[in-house]
Amino acid sequence: xxxxxxxxxxxxxxxxxMRMLAKTLGFGVMSLYNHVKDKDxxxxxxxxxxAAEIELPDGQATWKDGLRACMISAYRVMLSHRxxxxxxxxxxxxxxxxxxxxxxxxxxxxxxxxxxxxxxFHALTMHVTGFALQVMEMPFSNKAEFVALGNKxxxxxxxxxxxxxxxxxxxxxxxxxxxxxxxxxxDLILDGLERxxxxxxxRITR
Amino acid sequence: xxxxxxxxxxxxxxxxxMRMLAKTLGFGVMSLYNHVKDKDxxxxxxxxxxAAEIELPDGQATWKDGLRACMISAYRVMLSHRxxxxxxxxxxxxxxxxxxxxxxxxxxxxxxxxxxxxxxFHALTMHVTGFALQVMEMPFSNKAEFVALGNKxxxxxxxxxxxxxxxxxxxxxxxxxxxxxxxxxxDLILDGLERxxxxxxxRITR
DNA sequence: ACCTGAACACCGTTCAAGT
DNA sequence: ACCTGAACACCGTTCAAGT
Numbered sequence: 001x002x003x004x005x006x007x008x009x010x011x012x013x014x015x016x017x018m019r020m021l022a023k024t025l026g027f028g029v030m031s032l033y034n035h036v037k038d039k040d041x042x043x044x045x046x047x048x049x050x051a052a053e054i055e056l057p058d059g060q061a062t063w064k065d066g067l068r069a070c071m072i073s074a075y076r077v078m079l080s081h082r083x084x085x086x087x088x089x090x091x092x093x094x095x096x097x098x099x100x101x102x103x104x105x106x107x108x109x110x111x112x113x114x115x116x117x118x119x120x121f122h123a124l125t126m127h128v129t130g131f132a133l134q135v136m137e138m139p140f141s142n143k144a145e146f147v148a149l150g151n152k153x154x155x156x157x158x159x160x161x162x163x164x165x166x167x168x169x170x171x172x173x174x175x176x177x178x179x180x181x182x183x184x185x186x187d188l189i190l191d192g193l194e195r196x197x198x199x200x201x202x203r204i205t206r
Numbered sequence: 207x208x209x210x211x212x213x214x215x216x217x218x219x220x221x222x223x224m225r226m227l228a229k230t231l232g233f234g235v236m237s238l239y240n241h242v243k244d245k246d247x248x249x250x251x252x253x254x255x256x257a258a259e260i261e262l263p264d265g266q267a268t269w270k271d272g273l274r275a276c277m278i279s280a281y282r283v284m285l286s287h288r289x290x291x292x293x294x295x296x297x298x299x300x301x302x303x304x305x306x307x308x309x310x311x312x313x314x315x316x317x318x319x320x321x322x323x324x325x326x327f328h329a330l331t332m333h334v335t336g337f338a339l340q341v342m343e344m345p346f347s348n349k350a351e352f353v354a355l356g357n358k359x360x361x362x363x364x365x366x367x368x369x370x371x372x373x374x375x376x377x378x379x380x381x382x383x384x385x386x387x388x389x390x391x392x393d394l395i396l397d398g399l400e401r402x403x404x405x406x407x408x409r410i411t412r
Numbered sequence: 413a414c415c416t417g418a419a420c421a422c423c424g425t426t427c428a429a430g431t
Numbered sequence: 432a433c434c435t436g437a438a439c440a441c442c443g444t445t446c447a448a449g450t
Contacts, residue, residue, distance in 0.1 A: 089340070100371050101368045101371045104374050108370050115382065117370075118377055123391055123394075126337055129340055130333070130335075133340065133343075137295035139296060139297060161307070162303055164311045165306050165307045167314070168310050168324060177324055181329060184329065185329055192394045
């Protein structure tokens with residue numbers, strides 16, 4: 001399990017085959033099937049193991065701080081295991097359930113109505129894994145590759161047809177993009193939930 | 207190209223192999239390589255072809271309406287080609303560039319400052335493809351499978367350990383979730399951009 | 413309970429050969 | 432310019448055989 005995770009971390013999930021994993025461990029291929037039902041089963045186990053790395057907030061935190069910290073931690077875990085987001089959606093294991101339970105608990109114990117908690121749950125989890133998926137999916141993995149790709153695109157893009165796209169690429173190449181879009185959108189969601197929550201409370205008290 | 211797209215649409219991108227595509231077309235496998243450099247090249251072409259299905263707003267639309275319509279159309283296209291979001295991130299072709307250009311143009315011609323347009327661009331595109339990726343990645347594809355999985359999860363989840371997660375699953379199984387989280391978050395982003403834009407204008411006029 | 417190699421049914425792609 | 436089959440180096444998994 002741990003071996004599979006380090007292979008995926010270092011070589012990418014694409015290079016993780018049963019055959020090479022067995023070789024790494026010094027066994028025949030078929031020995032793996034004594035510890036794992038399937039390759040699917042292996043992947044489920046890997047997800048469950050690294051999902052445990054997500055830091056869950058303690059009982060004291062307010063719903064907003066707690067959620068914020070929790071989502072940032074989940075996002076960090078996804079960035080540190082670059083294969084994780086692409087297999088995150090498979091059948092839930094105990095650590096993923098624990099993470100989901102905490103998100104819902106923070107909202108429900110703060111007296112969010114069930115419907116708003118549901119919406120918040122999906123908005124937040126979709127944001128984290130969707131954003132991570134999208135970042136992982138980008139066709140470069142370091143600054144140099146990024147610059148190379150940017151310049152290549154600039155050469156290919158017609159100045160008259162794509163003026164704003166060219167401007168946008170220049171903007172990035174000049175390093176003027178110094179804020180985190182992940183946190184910007186996270187706060188957008190949290191602030192939106194806060195407003196909806198306030199509205200819901202008013203409606204009840206009235 | 208069209209054949210590859212219909213195979214992927216009907217059987218999933220996982221079943222799209224060069225060998226079976228060739229068989230579907232009634233040729234030998236290697237004939238494909240006269241029309242396409244690679245399997246990568248094939249996928250790039252497929253993305254470019256369906257990206258052209260995204261409806262771009264005409265010149266009259268306000269930035270907000272135009273962006274909203276454009277993002278909803280893009281999301282619809284991703285839902286109708288269930289393999290699309292997973293390969294969307296590969297090297298950009300002309301129709302994807304056109305889509306990106308329109309997004310940037312709507313904001314820049316409405317006098318968004320460059321930085322805010324950049325942020326908006328990423329917030330919106332990440333939302334669309336991230337959300338689509340996450341939806342596609344879910345381990346069910348119809349109501350029946352969803353209900354089966356929900357009930358299975360309820361059986362496995364301990365009542366004391368995961369009370370809120372169980373409540374959440376019940377909420378879905380009872381069909382109380384009738385709004386679109388996609389549009390909810392889309393409007394969250396658009397409203398956020400509108401506020402930031404108003405702030406930026408105030409700062410300049412002052 | 414754990415390990416194993418041979419075998420099966422698949423991949424994408426190279427290469428030399430044809431029209 | 433277009434098509435082709437054989438071959439190569441890979442997959443995940445089944446099966447029968449070992450300890």
